[in-house]
Amino acid sequence: MNIHLDRHSTIPLKEQIYLDIAQRIRTELFKPGQQLPSVRQYAAQLGVSLLTVVAAYRLLEQAGLVQTIHGSGTFVAKQGRGLFTASQQTGMNQANPWDWQLTVNDYLPRASMWSQSAERLPRSIMDLATAAIHSSLLPIGPLSASIQKALTLYPDAIGKLSTFGGDPEFIAVIADYLKTCDISLEPHQMLISNGTQQGIDLFCRTFLGPADTIAVETPCFSGAIDAFRLSQATIQPIPVDSQGIRLDILEEVAEKTSLKAIYTVPTYHNPTGSVMPLRRRHELLEFASAHNILILEDEPHRELVFTASAKKLPPPLKMLDTSGRVIYLKGFSKFLFPGIRLGLLAADGTIYKRLLAAKSIVDMGSPLWPQKSLIPFFQSSQVKKHLTQLNQVLRKRSQLVTKTLETSLNPCIKWQNPAAGLYLWLTLPPQISADSLIPEAHHRGIHFLPSSIFYPGEPAANHLRICWTNLSDQDLPVSLAILCELLNHAVQRDCQ
Amino acid sequence: MNIHLDRHSTIPLKEQIYLDIAQRIRTELFKPGQQLPSVRQYAAQLGVSLLTVVAAYRLLEQAGLVQTIHGSGTFVAKQGRGLFTASQQTGMNQANPWDWQLTVNDYLPRASMWSQSAERLPRSIMDLATAAIHSSLLPIGPLSASIQKALTLYPDAIGKLSTFGGDPEFIAVIADYLKTCDISLEPHQMLISNGTQQGIDLFCRTFLGPADTIAVETPCFSGAIDAFRLSQATIQPIPVDSQGIRLDILEEVAEKTSLKAIYTVPTYHNPTGSVMPLRRRHELLEFASAHNILILEDEPHRELVFTASAKKLPPPLKMLDTSGRVIYLKGFSKFLFPGIRLGLLAADGTIYKRLLAAKSIVDMGSPLWPQKSLIPFFQSSQVKKHLTQLNQVLRKRSQLVTKTLETSLNPCIKWQNPAAGLYLWLTLPPQISADSLIPEAHHRGIHFLPSSIFYPGEPAANHLRICWTNLSDQDLPVSLAILCELLNHAVQRDCQ
Numbered sequence: 006m007n008i009h010l011d012r013h014s015t016i017p018l019k020e021q022i023y024l025d026i027a028q029r030i031r032t033e034l035f036k037p038g039q040q041l042p043s044v045r046q047y048a049a050q051l052g053v054s055l056l057t058v059v060a061a062y063r064l065l066e067q068a069g070l071v072q073t074i075h076g077s078g079t080f081v082a083k084q085g086r087g088l089f090t091a092s093q094q095t096g097m098n099q100a101n102p103w104d105w106q107l108t109v110n111d112y113l114p115r116a117s118m119w120s121q122s123a124e125r126l127p128r129s130i131m132d133l134a135t136a137a138i139h140s141s142l143l144p145i146g147p148l149s150a151s152i153q154k155a156l157t158l159y160p161d162a163i164g165k166l167s168t169f170g171g172d173p174e175f176i177a178v179i180a181d182y183l184k185t186c187d188i189s190l191e192p193h194q195m196l197i198s199n200g201t202q203q204g205i206d207l208f209c210r211t212f213l214g215p216a217d218t219i220a221v222e223t224p225c226f227s228g229a230i231d232a233f234r235l236s237q238a239t240i241q242p243i244p245v246d247s248q249g250i251r252l253d254i255l256e257e258v259a260e261k262t263s264l265k266a267i268y269t270v271p272t273y274h275n276p277t278g279s280v281m282p283l284r285r286r287h288e289l290l291e292f293a294s295a296h297n298i299l300i301l302e303d304e305p306h307r308e309l310v311f312t313a314s315a316k317k318l319p320p321p322l323k324m325l326d327t328s329g330r331v332i333y334l335k336g337f338s339k340f341l342f343p344g345i346r347l348g349l350l351a352a353d354g355t356i357y358k359r360l361l362a363a364k365s366i367v368d369m370g371s372p373l374w375p376q377k378s379l380i381p382f383f384q385s386s387q388v389k390k391h392l393t394q395l396n397q398v399l400r401k402r403s404q405l406v407t408k409t410l411e412t413s414l415n416p417c418i419k420w421q422n423p424a425a426g427l428y429l430w431l432t433l434p435p436q437i438s439a440d441s442l443i444p445e446a447h448h449r450g451i452h453f454l455p456s457s458i459f460y461p462g463e464p465a466a467n468h469l470r471i472c473w474t475n476l477s478d479q480d481l482p483v484s485l486a487i488l489c490e491l492l493n494h495a496v497q498r499d500c501q
Numbered sequence: 502m503n504i505h506l507d508r509h510s511t512i513p514l515k516e517q518i519y520l521d522i523a524q525r526i527r528t529e530l531f532k533p534g535q536q537l538p539s540v541r542q543y544a545a546q547l548g549v550s551l552l553t554v555v556a557a558y559r560l561l562e563q564a565g566l567v568q569t570i571h572g573s574g575t576f577v578a579k580q581g582r583g584l585f586t587a588s589q590q591t592g593m594n595q596a597n598p599w600d601w602q603l604t605v606n607d608y609l610p611r612a613s614m615w616s617q618s619a620e621r622l623p624r625s626i627m628d629l630a631t632a633a634i635h636s637s638l639l640p641i642g643p644l645s646a647s648i649q650k651a652l653t654l655y656p657d658a659i660g661k662l663s664t665f666g667g668d669p670e671f672i673a674v675i676a677d678y679l680k681t682c683d684i685s686l687e688p689h690q691m692l693i694s695n696g697t698q699q700g701i702d703l704f705c706r707t708f709l710g711p712a713d714t715i716a717v718e719t720p721c722f723s724g725a726i727d728a729f730r731l732s733q734a735t736i737q738p739i740p741v742d743s744q745g746i747r748l749d750i751l752e753e754v755a756e757k758t759s760l761k762a763i764y765t766v767p768t769y770h771n772p773t774g775s776v777m778p779l780r781r782r783h784e785l786l787e788f789a790s791a792h793n794i795l796i797l798e799d800e801p802h803r804e805l806v807f808t809a810s811a812k813k814l815p816p817p818l819k820m821l822d823t824s825g826r827v828i829y830l831k832g833f834s835k836f837l838f839p840g841i842r843l844g845l846l847a848a849d850g851t852i853y854k855r856l857l858a859a860k861s862i863v864d865m866g867s868p869l870w871p872q873k874s875l876i877p878f879f880q881s882s883q884v885k886k887h888l889t890q891l892n893q894v895l896r897k898r899s900q901l902v903t904k905t906l907e908t909s910l911n912p913c914i915k916w917q918n919p920a921a922g923l924y925l926w927l928t929l930p931p932q933i934s935a936d937s938l939i940p941e942a943h944h945r946g947i948h949f950l951p952s953s954i955f956y957p958g959e960p961a962a963n964h965l966r967i968c969w970t971n972l973s974d975q976d977l978p979v980s981l982a983i984l985c986e987l988l989n990h991a992v993q994r995d996c997q
Contacts, residue, residue: 034855102850103850106849106852111707111855112706112707113707116858116859116861116862118861118865119857119861119862140657140659143659143660145656145659148659149656149659152652153649153652161636163636163639163641163644164838165636166631166633166839166842167840167842169620199695200864200865202862202865203863210608211607211608211609212605212608214608217606228865231862235862297601328598338662342659343661343662344658344661344662345868345870345871346662346864353599353602354598356599356602359530359607359609361615365614366609366614366724367699367702367728367863368696368698368699368702369614369696371695372839372871374841374871375841375868375870377840
């Protein structure tokens with residue numbers, strides 16, 4: 006365990022230690038029952054006073070995350086977190102011939118994607134957690150035909166390494182496709198990554214370290230927080246409102262703190278679903294320019310447009326950027342080919358070149374054949390046809406979901422009406438923790454994401470995110486009914 | 502530019518600064534003509550005395566890497582490094598609207614794979630640099646058939662996310678295949694990565710940081726050095742002999758330095774091609790166990806066996822490891838499907854789990870469809886058939902290469918007779934720098950790797966690596982003839 010302490014931060018050291026350990030426990034890098042280092046060991050390791058560690062442990066205890074047994078030490082609490090915990094405990098009770106491995110330090114501060122993934126649950130669980138679209142709604146037929154065709158057109162591509170930045174021919178067809186979405190990028194700005202998650206990570210590898218601070222929309226996509234934490238940068242949470250990241254707070258923060266970068270999902274913010282209007286986009290760019298700050302813009306699915314209000318989406322920040330300040334991440338996995346998972350990173354000048362150098366170090370470039378195999382698909386009219394159909398289906402689904410929640414959910418549970426986006430962000434009364442509902446949810450056969458993983462610092466506990474596009478037509482109404490029953494029951498029990 | 506200085510190291514600070522900047526210049530992260538920060542700025546940034554930076558800059562000047570112009574500053578020298586430099590300089594002379602980007606610090610200490618890649622050279626260049634097998638020698642037909650078949654068997658896989666560790670069905674067939682190579686691994690030990698390069702990087706992300714030291718075979722695969730440098734760990738070079746890493750020196754080092762890990766390519770060492778015999782493998786494991794050190798074992802192509810001596814390869818270290826200490830990386834790209842680039846990482850216990858958590862952070866798992874598309878191939882008899890054929894072809898090629906060099910090369914140029922391996926490590930007389938031959942090589946239409954990139958610290962300059970498997974049957978003899986002429990000419994000129 007390596008905790009990066011920022012001694013210049015306004016956050017007291019005891020709270021920094023508390024938050025770091027709390028995130029490891031919440032994302033299960035520390036297992037229930039695992040013993041924490043003694044106060045004395047820990048104080049020596051971190052170079053802080055005994056009192057600081059004692060205070061941090063007390064905060065952990067108050068949060069119910071650890072238990073101190075006098076004479077024995079401090080242990081991660083065993084309280085139920087659903088099926089995850091059960092399977093973990095089974096693992097723990099087995100004899101482990103590699104106990105010495107626990108002495109090997111690592112640099113992983115949290116791993117929420119891993120800890121919350123439905124892959125660790127029984128197959129029968131209905132997954133309202135993963136932000137994906139069910140494969141029955143994806144263009145499997147046209148993609149198969151494209152792969153077939155590519156086997157004839159580019160058979161040698163199976164036997165050749167890709168160039169680090171991606172296949173030039175694939176990049177060219179992607180550039181053409183993007184033009185149809187009013188996104189104009191030149192091939193020399195474009196780099197193919199393994200999904201946008203790798204794009205975030207490449208940015209971290211290249212530009213973030215312990216001396217840097219990144220401002221992060223809060224709540225925020227948990228995979229991005231994981232990557233920022235891994236870089237050991239200081240994360241500065243910035244609240245969002247219905248128009249995205251709050252500039253008034255950014256301005257305030259910038260007076261006291263030197264920010265290196267801002268992470269934003271301006272179009273269909275994850276998890277709240279909001280869209281940043283054009284005016285705030287311009288203001289954000291001006292702010293970044295005035296303070297010489299990089300912007301990491303993440304855009305997973307601008308193509309999904311199924312409400313009237315979503316029809317006039319403002320352009321990506323990258324299209325408004327004239328100074329090469331925005332690093333733009335464009336995903337395709339959500340609505341086209343999650344099983345092939347290629348994403349796009351676009352940047353300019355030396356920022357681009359340095360990200361390319363990082364890509365060469367981390368995996369030598371995304372593989373050639375998958376890129377070639379998608380060329381016929383992007384060259385055909387199938388993409389547009391698929392998107393038209395998909396948006397129709399999602400429109401109907403979205404209406405169904407809204408109607409179900411309106412009629413079945415206790416009115417003291419609120420949610421943001423989605424402009425589009427694949428998820429809903431539900432808000433429970435403040436005294437109810439979504440984490441505490443996970444065991445019962447698993448018991449009843451559904452899985453969702455508790456809000457705790459969406460916060461880089463101390464989490465708000467009374468929200469949850471559900472994705473309504475990842476289930477089959479049959480499972481969706483069943484799982485929504487279970488969800489409503491579960492939440493209503495919790496509200497009735499706790500809100501009397 | 503963020504230089505990690507180790508104030509407890511036996512290497513003086515001025516040399517640490519020198520080595521760091523030298524590697525950036527050699528791998529072209531710093532461009533010819535680029536101005537270095539002033540001595541004053543730099544000393545302040547690093548927290549060292551002016552004299553230390555002056556001394557480091559003097560070392561850079563003595564090495565011919567920078568030029569100081571009085572009154573103007575210190576600039577990266579413009580001396581020719583072949584076509585790379587020419588293209589770079591063209592880029593530099595263009596107006597650059599993003600000059601401010603140069604003020605953005607990054608964490609990339611070197612990027613040799615990128616700087617030396619043939620992809621940045623004209624297409625007509627004959628590539629003796631990339632360690633790959635020409636696609637005409639790879640099983641494109643059987644792989645195409647496998648992809649075809651998978652389209653029928655697993656069409657939905659195109660539309661589904663993979664689990665973080667890899668597809669269980671793919672992992673199971675890989676486990677079966679490995680058994681035919683006498684490698685016995687259980688699925689719960691296995692993680693699918695994007696080539697072994699990502700495996701190295703996952704290890705770095707999880708276990709290496711500024712406080713750690715990793716012992717590295719020297720010379721060493723340059724992509725691994727890039728990743729270790731990026732982690733900011735201290736790299737401890739350990740020389741190799743004809744039997745691999747030298748244990749006597751490891752023992753000496755371990756008396757003074759606490760090592761966290763050792764990186765080794767015991768089977769067909771890159772770049773020298775040597776094979777570590779069984780006895781040294783056992784000794785290395787005992788050493789690691791006695792000092793509680795992790796071993797990162799990289800095995801890119803154990804399947805290539807085309808000399809009599811190579812027929813009895815000792816088992817991987819991982820097969821001899823009973824304590825869960827070895828992290829094993831197994832590649833397939835070299836001899837099966839470089840265009841799909843999937844690799845295997847195998848580890849045990851919490852070491853495995855933490856690497857899996859890191860994989861979830863960096864890219865959420867390797868994509869599902871490419872894994873599914875290879876299942877029919879591994880289930881067929883085509884793999885073994887291909888390997889038999891390939892080894893026959895390589896045997897003939899290897900003989901041709903050896904004969905050409907024996908008859909055409911000046912006898913004061915030496916090379917190690919390859920047990921197998923795809924490359925030859927040539928040694929020139931000590932006064933000749935392989936780097937200095939690159940411009941002429943490019944001029945004559947060939948590319949090879951100079952030894953400088955294979956050293957984590959101060960490089961030996963008088964070696965070069967050629968890969969003799971990446972060219973067509975037609976190009977190989979032509980490029981070898983050019984190489985011999987070029988080297989002979991250099992020797993005649995410099996060895997009188």
